[in-house]
Amino acid sequence: MRKGITSMGNSSKKSSQKPDALAVAQVFIDELRTAREQLDRIESKLDKLLDSEPEVEKVSVDEEVLSNMLKAGV
Amino acid sequence: MKTIGVDIGYYATKAVCGKKVVTFPSVAGTPNVSQLVHGVGDGETIINLGIGDSYKYIVGRDAILKSRSTERREEREWITSHLWKVLFYHAISQLEPEGGEFRIVTGLPVDYFSSDHVMLKKIVEGLHKFAVNDKRLELRLSSIVTMQPFGAVCNEILSFDGNLKNKSLSQSSIGVIDIGGKTTNILTVDQMADIGAQSFSTDTGGWDIVRAVKTSIQEKFFDYELKDHEVAEIVASKTMKRFGKDVDVSDLVEPVTDSITREIVALTTQVWGNASGLDKIFISGGGANLIGETIADEFPHAVVVSDPEVANAKGYYKYGKFIEKI
Numbered sequence: 001m002r003k004g005i006t007s008m009g010n011s012s013k014k015s016s017q018k019p020d021a022l023a024v025a026q027v028f029i030d031e032l033r034t035a036r037e038q039l040d041r042i043e044s045k046l047d048k049l050l051d052s053e054p055e056v057e058k059v060s061v062d063e064e065v066l067s068n069m070l071k072a073g074v
Numbered sequence: 075m076k077t078i079g080v081d082i083g084y085y086a087t088k089a090v091c092g093k094k095v096v097t098f099p100s101v102a103g104t105p106n107v108s109q110l111v112h113g114v115g116d117g118e119t120i121i122n123l124g125i126g127d128s129y130k131y132i133v134g135r136d137a138i139l140k141s142r143s144t145e146r147r148e149e150r151e152w153i154t155s156h157l158w159k160v161l162f163y164h165a166i167s168q169l170e171p172e173g174g175e176f177r178i179v180t181g182l183p184v185d186y187f188s189s190d191h192v193m194l195k196k197i198v199e200g201l202h203k204f205a206v207n208d209k210r211l212e213l214r215l216s217s218i219v220t221m222q223p224f225g226a227v228c229n230e231i232l233s234f235d236g237n238l239k240n241k242s243l244s245q246s247s248i249g250v251i252d253i254g255g256k257t258t259n260i261l262t263v264d265q266m267a268d269i270g271a272q273s274f275s276t277d278t279g280g281w282d283i284v285r286a287v288k289t290s291i292q293e294k295f296f297d298y299e300l301k302d303h304e305v306a307e308i309v310a311s312k313t314m315k316r317f318g319k320d321v322d323v324s325d326l327v328e329p330v331t332d333s334i335t336r337e338i339v340a341l342t343t344q345v346w347g348n349a350s351g352l353d354k355i356f357i358s359g360g361g362a363n364l365i366g367e368t369i370a371d372e373f374p375h376a377v378v379v380s381d382p383e384v385a386n387a388k389g390y391y392k393y394g395k396f397i398e399k400i
């Protein structure tokens with residue numbers, strides 16, 4: 001993309017626009033790169049979430065249930 | 075000490091340690107001559123229970139595909155057999171290839187629990203030495219034994235770190251229909267206590283479907299020789315390969331699965347009636363992949379659990395983690 005913009009610059013008018021166009025393109029590329037990095041981070045987080053059971057809030061066990069569960073295994 | 079949930083079924087062996095899950099057909103076979111001379115083939119594992127080749131086995135799918143003679147069992151006493159031990163060692167060594175000290179949580183069919191749990195604990199506990207691909211391994215094991223379908227319940231109410239994740243379910247009345255290879259276990263729990271009068275095992279399972287379908291296939295295509303695990307795959311897919319083409323065999327499979335479904339539903343209604351006294355019914359076990367949905371259609375509050383074949387093993391693991399926290 002950058003090469004294409006440079007090759008356009010033959011006339012003086014175009015030549016004066018070249019730095020602006022390059023700067024805009026660079027900003028655009030930087031924004032794309034940032035967005036890509038954010039996407040990668042989100043994708044990585046999603047992978048981890050899909051790979052694991054959701055965090056569950058610790059729930060207290062009813063006393064009778066606890067007693068029964070302890071008896072269920074020997 | 076790490077916890078490992080192990081469910082050695084007549085059809086498949088399942089083992090769970092954290093998020094790692096191992097599952098393979100419960101079949102072992104003899105390695106062929108070239109494997110003994112030249113070593114192990116690609117991706118194969120040879121379990122050696124003792125000294126000499128007579129105690130060497132290849133396991134699971136490799137045994138089905140490559141062994142000249144394979145062994146699988148369907149009798150209650152198989153927990154004392156070499157086969158059971160080979161499957162047990164293979165499962166653990168797949169999860170923990172370096173060996174070590176572990177708490178094994180496993181289960182028995184409902185009807186065998188009272189009489190066999192002492193024997194099973196003796197078999198599992200203590201020091202075990204064997205070799206995997208000529209690498210010596212040592213396991214130091216302790217054990218917790220429960221009823222098989224209790225694993226499926228624990229899988230629903232506990233999280234992987236052993237915490238309670240569903241309090242209301244733990245306080246309710248739950249029925250489990252656990253369809254295994256040889257047995258179907260019916261378990262009823264109320265506030266996680268088993269209700270003996272409504273819990274039993276029956277000698278009907280996935281292998282009954284396989285045997286009946288195998289007979290039907292041989293009657294229709296008399297030139298067909300199939301191993302049991304191959305028929306099991308045909309039952310699941312309702313198709314079979316014949317001269318390079320997929321052939322639909324629903325007409326052979328469905329009458330059999332319908333008949334077994336009716337039998338299991340009839341048995342459960344003998345103890346549950348229409349099951350209106352239960353808050354939830356879970357259908358688990360490898361057989362749930364074959365007939366679970368048709369059984370679930372008979373009860374409005376019944377569901378086939380996620381990944382039914384490994385639900386017990388996951389539940390055993392979670393139960394072990396739960397006990398660890400007490």
